[in-house]
Amino acid sequence: MQDSTRLALSGERLTATYHLRASAAEAEAEARARAICVEQTVEFPPELIAEVAIHDQVIGEVRALRALAPGRFELVVAYPVEAAGAELTQLINLLFGNISIQPGVRLVDLELPPGLAAGYRGPRFGREGLRACCGDPARPLLCTALKPMGRSPAELAELAYRLARGGIDLIKDDHGLTDQSFCRFEPRVRLCAEAVARANRECGGHTRYLPNVTAPAGELRARARLARAAGAGGLLVCPGLVGFDAMRALADDDALGLPILAHPAFQGAHCASPDGGLAHAVLYGLFNRLAGADATIFPSWGGRFAYTAEECRALVAGASRPFAGLRPILPVPAGGMRLDRVGELLEFYGRDAILLIGGDLHRGDLSANCARFVAAATA
Amino acid sequence: MQDSTRLALSGERLTATYHLRASAAEAEAEARARAICVEQTVEFPPELIAEVAIHDQVIGEVRALRALAPGRFELVVAYPVEAAGAELTQLINLLFGNISIQPGVRLVDLELPPGLAAGYRGPRFGREGLRACCGDPARPLLCTALKPMGRSPAELAELAYRLARGGIDLIKDDHGLTDQSFCRFEPRVRLCAEAVARANRECGGHTRYLPNVTAPAGELRARARLARAAGAGGLLVCPGLVGFDAMRALADDDALGLPILAHPAFQGAHCASPDGGLAHAVLYGLFNRLAGADATIFPSWGGRFAYTAEECRALVAGASRPFAGLRPILPVPAGGMRLDRVGELLEFYGRDAILLIGGDLHRGDLSANCARFVAAATA
Numbered sequence: 185m186q187d188s189t190r191l192a193l194s195g196e197r198l199t200a201t202y203h204l205r206a207s208a209a210e211a212e213a214e215a216r217a218r219a220i221c222v223e224q225t226v227e228f229p230p231e232l233i234a235e236v237a238i239h240d241q242v243i244g245e246v247r248a249l250r251a252l253a254p255g256r257f258e259l260v261v262a263y264p265v266e267a268a269g270a271e272l273t274q275l276i277n278l279l280f281g282n283i284s285i286q287p288g289v290r291l292v293d294l295e296l297p298p299g300l301a302a303g304y305r306g307p308r309f310g311r312e313g314l315r316a317c318c319g320d321p322a323r324p325l326l327c328t329a330l331k332p333m334g335r336s337p338a339e340l341a342e343l344a345y346r347l348a349r350g351g352i353d354l355i356k357d358d359h360g361l362t363d364q365s366f367c368r369f370e371p372r373v374r375l376c377a378e379a380v381a382r383a384n385r386e387c388g389g390h391t392r393y394l395p396n397v398t399a400p401a402g403e404l405r406a407r408a409r410l411a412r413a414a415g416a417g418g419l420l421v422c423p424g425l426v427g428f429d430a431m432r433a434l435a436d437d438d439a440l441g442l443p444i445l446a447h448p449a450f451q452g453a454h455c456a457s458p459d460g461g462l463a464h465a466v467l468y469g470l471f472n473r474l475a476g477a478d479a480t481i482f483p484s485w486g487g488r489f490a491y492t493a494e495e496c497r498a499l500v501a502g503a504s505r506p507f508a509g510l511r512p513i514l515p516v517p518a519g520g521m522r523l524d525r526v527g528e529l530l531e532f533y534g535r536d537a538i539l540l541i542g543g544d545l546h547r548g549d550l551s552a553n554c555a556r557f558v559a560a561a562t563a
Numbered sequence: 564m565q566d567s568t569r570l571a572l573s574g575e576r577l578t579a580t581y582h583l584r585a586s587a588a589e590a591e592a593e594a595r596a597r598a599i600c601v602e603q604t605v606e607f608p609p610e611l612i613a614e615v616a617i618h619d620q621v622i623g624e625v626r627a628l629r630a631l632a633p634g635r636f637e638l639v640v641a642y643p644v645e646a647a648g649a650e651l652t653q654l655i656n657l658l659f660g661n662i663s664i665q666p667g668v669r670l671v672d673l674e675l676p677p678g679l680a681a682g683y684r685g686p687r688f689g690r691e692g693l694r695a696c697c698g699d700p701a702r703p704l705l706c707t708a709l710k711p712m713g714r715s716p717a718e719l720a721e722l723a724y725r726l727a728r729g730g731i732d733l734i735k736d737d738h739g740l741t742d743q744s745f746c747r748f749e750p751r752v753r754l755c756a757e758a759v760a761r762a763n764r765e766c767g768g769h770t771r772y773l774p775n776v777t778a779p780a781g782e783l784r785a786r787a788r789l790a791r792a793a794g795a796g797g798l799l800v801c802p803g804l805v806g807f808d809a810m811r812a813l814a815d816d817d818a819l820g821l822p823i824l825a826h827p828a829f830q831g832a833h834c835a836s837p838d839g840g841l842a843h844a845v846l847y848g849l850f851n852r853l854a855g856a857d858a859t860i861f862p863s864w865g866g867r868f869a870y871t872a873e874e875c876r877a878l879v880a881g882a883s884r885p886f887a888g889l890r891p892i893l894p895v896p897a898g899g900m901r902l903d904r905v906g907e908l909l910e911f912y913g914r915d916a917i918l919l920i921g922g923d924l925h926r927g928d929l930s931a932n933c934a935r936f937v938a939a940a941t942a
Contacts, residue, residue, distance in 0.1 A: 225739065226711030227737055228710050238714075241713070269744070271778060274743075274777070274804075277804055278739070281804070285862050287835065331606055332612055333606070334570055334612075336566050336567055360605075362653040366567075399652060400651065425808075429779045429780045429804075429805070490664075543611060544608075
């Protein structure tokens, strides 16, 4: 049997980049950096570890540490790929499990070497695939949500029909619609999928209906399969509620083969502090790509949430930059977007985005507003 | 078929208490309060909802709003139980899904009415049950972790044997041990469970071994069952990595019937800001109880993390106060606790706690340190 004095790991390393808050003293930053390397791997006083192999091969290694500003440092840690195993849950734990609880450390970037990256299929469709699903129009894709909560399946289906006739590419359930007594999952999904299919037949459209399959652990897969069988064209998933790996399992399920929109419910705290948690690019971009989302919904600047334009720009970079050989995904600016802002959204996000407008489509005539939405996005 | 003009919900409501940051103007706080009621339910401009029934029965209702301090308010919102469905994922979404992304709103408490609470079994063992599992000693329970990462299953099993002989009640895997190539889950769990059983036979002890079953969505249940079959006496789960509901599913699995320790990896951001996210009592106490944990590990004041004594006290209240008819659970202060602090931990947390000491047990003679740990906790 192996023993830990003779570990023989591959030497392959993944790297995590953190921003650290520390007093301006270089020594304090160095001590914090080394403490992070220990905390995220052996979580054990290093002076009590006799095995040289564990020091050399298991404990994270400080690759770089440099001052960004007084009291702020950038730290790059290299971790052995074997510590991450072949599991997204453990990869996230390795990158930011315990240190999520420590103040003043933020995960701002990561890189996976090919051997580790090969374990993640990532987005099945990605940016180009999802655009192709929608007929690859020469404009951003357009999305809206079925709501409000309280409407019946038949009423939501009628709404879905009108939105599909209006030329919306992606019609998702509101993420608050699950399987409530007043709007059961099965009839909602069946009726809405039928309504969208009817609209597509009538006008030759490519509209896809994406039900919300966020559900208890034991029911997620069944709901997704039921959605597929009912004719859904994609899935809405809240990884903050079900866990990133549960979303990955849906993305990797060949029997489903449906594009996935990730919704950020219950994930807000991760990005709330500028010097703790996760950078927007990591949470919305890199983690969602590892977990197989094809598009990432986020509250855009200028809506009823609070992200800045700079944060949104960084997020888009996380969704689209080369990363672990995974497909880029589409950013979905949302959260109180309005028809009269489509022009500036288009200018900011460009064609490779999904513009999501909810309530504002319902001010006045829905069909006319859909036509305005399409026209503004095509401009 | 039902229609939304004739919703007939039960009128039963759950309540959520939030702390809000707002300008001192009462009107701004009232507007924020109403916006939260809308955001968390219909997520739709209320003036565009024609159905009186949705206004009356679906949209959250402000039950109370009062100033706590200049610019800080306490808000109580009542939500219809039907909006939460019968799903922990949706209950959490209803309480704090979208507003997790808004700055300046913190979920500090919740109450479920009996009809909704009846849908949650909660902790299978709870405080008294878990104590009984360990022979109900007249002292806090004692816990430690198998580490460091890099040791082989046989080495960890040898360590588990010595710790069990030393009288530690609960021996858990380090939460970074999953199913890595250098320490596979199956042999680790088998050998460690055997080692603890052998120690128990030799000295008549009640020590339990709790492997870390945090795993990809499709493997969690299988690992837990494998652990049970191998003789594990409980499970360690990181709900921040697998989702709260996945932990609940393990707790509710009658074929397992094992106590669960919840570990806070990747949950730190939820409590990081004093005026956003979740109160410690909610995250570590109420949510873990809804999700079936029997004990809640957290970084205690005075360790290498940053919670204050006041936060720890509030957390213990959330773990133990009457809530939804669910069993109280044991707080597990951890995160760099030391033998020389057992006295003050005992004084602070009392007998109804699990004291977790990791690395410090290994400074010098392990057996002597275990004896010191038992003696100090018994004092």
